[in-house]
Amino acid sequence: MRHTWRWFGPIDKVSVQDAAQAGAEGIVSALHHIATGEVWPVDEIAKRHQEIKAGGLYWDVVESVPVSEDIKTQTGDWKRHIANWQETLHRLSASGIRTVCYNFMPVLDWTRTDLRWETRHGAKAMRFDLTDFAAFDVHILKRPDAALDYPEWLREEAHRRFSEMADSKIAALGKNIGAGLPGSADGYTLDQLLEKLRTYQGVNRERLQQNLIDFLSEVTPVAEQVGINICAHGDDPPWPLLGLPRILSTEADYAHMLGQVDARANGVTLCTGSLGARADNDLPFIATRFADRIHFVHLRNVTRDTDTVPCSFFEDEHLEGGTDMVAVIAALVSEEARRLEEGRTDHQIPMRPDHGQEILDDLTRGAQPGYPAIGRLKGLAELRGIERTLKHQRYGLGA
Template sequence: MKKMQQTMRWYGPNDTISLEDIRQCGVSGIVTALHQIPVGEIWTVKDIKERQQIIKDAGMEWVVIESLPVHEDIKRASGNYKEFIENYKISIKNIAECGLKVITYNFMPILDWVRTNHAFENPDSTKALLYNKEAFIYFDVFLLKRPNAKNDFSEKEIADSIEYGNKLSKSEKELLFKNVLLGLPGSKINFTPEKILALLENYKDIDDSKLRENLIHFLSEVAPIAEELGVKLAIHPDDPPFSVLGLPRILCTEEDIKKIFNAVPINANGLCYCTGSLGANPANDLEKIIDDWGDRIHFLHLRNVIRENDSVFRESEHLNGDNPMESIVEKLIVLMKNRDISLPMRPDHGFLHSLEEGKEQYPGYSLIGRLKGLAELRGLEKGIIYKLNNI
């Protein structure tokens, strides 16, 4: 039986969690990116090799790029998008020259992910990420004051959000605003409301169909290059898997996956299988996605969520949530055996434990919480492999 290649995400030299810290978790692989390079610019061989050497000197290997960002011009098919696509192709070639084989990316407009609460308190006082639709509507309509935002919600939803907002203090409203507009992963800079509203204006004429068309055009250009060079592109699902701020969403369901894979039917056009993002939508059958698209899964984000109701979901313990992690991991082990491959996996997100509270770090990426998730997933995998070998 093949085992998953255990990795952890590292945000580069400015990450307060060091490579030494991560190495002591027992992983051999690092997931990272060149966050210092502006989106759209070329990743040079020199820059890639410098980062590889830093990781090698720490006793590990850079195994997955997360992410090689897609410029907003490409998503809108406007401005300098053709130049940025050519730059992306050159970056893929340079990445391949350095021996890296998996590139993760997403096609979410403006914001990579959204949560309304970065410190939901669990019964044991650990902190988790949470999304509350009432809180988000209050932010969208009454704090950000997005033009015509009220048209996206029902009268009851607006009323419920007002009731929610009326209970918040001034500081709690400021924190909600900050939480939603966190910015891009790898960045500690929040978006300003003026910047967000200006960016949203750029998407006023782009719906789901148009955004999907732009993604397919992008993939038709870059995926053949990746295929030729033996590089796998792994698109990350939308997080959360529904529209926010009136923006289009095109990778929320298995049907969305099918449309993109059928449009560009080559293996390099693949999926970052994120059980948290896909699992936040109760309509998604996570096991069926493995059955149907297992040959296109190139990277694994394993985490779990609890859907409290139609309006609220939160991160849960990796093995205790609404996603059937035992069944999912067993299917992945069988998949890897059939494909004769060890898929890279990282425990995605984790609780913030009191020992690390107050330290500067990226939300969801405290070391102890991820190490706990990794240990649980490692034990689960070992037990399943033992079971399968003794059937």
């Protein structure tokens, strides 16, 4: 695999040079300052390339070209936004980009209730606490009829939890849950979040699925034309939130998407952490089933409090948690060998160590939550060791 590293641009407190020292071979980045739905300017794309080259690496993967809420709901400027997405693909391809990640999560991107939860050994990790989330939804956001989405035991526990919450905890929940895409300036106040939720009235799971297929039917031919692989990131967490449907949460969801738009350029961002928050997702099997269409990989691990869906979980160390990381990497290494034998130019799959716990000097650096320097270095080293071992001639999985 090609070992990459997410970098949020000049605002990132972890530099490109830090990434190179950690062992990364390429950078994953995006133009977070460009408004969602607008075409990415050629000069801004070139500037980002130069910023990355100055640190000693190259821009390998775009994560993400955001998909607007208009596209997801097929309202407002959605047709113009699709045309702009297509034009951005043209411009990125001309600059040398060959992989573009995106997601189709309505309103909220990845969602956590705590961005710096303390682990057993004093590291800081991101956590999704189901009771805290229900308390936020019912008692802080006060979404109409929110209580109907939770079982009685959880409503009672959420009420108890909220009654004991300090004002600082209430404020933190609103900030953490209402945060926008990582690295962006987006984010919602409670009133803004409620208004965004109202725009999805009438958009059920089936309609959102069809809107995704409509989007892919328009952009995939352009991706094929310009030589870019586009790859959908899974829902995080992988279940409905705030009354909104989610449509890339399971093996069956991905099978539907890939089957409806059956082109190699339409593929998967395999995120073992997102899908791994569900006990019913078999990650090694999913990696094997969709191997031919996996264009980008996020390797991380979560530990679930329970095996129910939904559940509480936290971001564990990369080789801990519920996902058999060795089996996942073995499936990917085998797929790379198959592609190389087939003569595919995309035989090397870009991978990045996703998220990471804040350890050692990370605890005072103040980097983007989930994207520490040393925690990711540790994860990348562990993952690279597994891959190197599996590719050794003694085991014969790699080319």
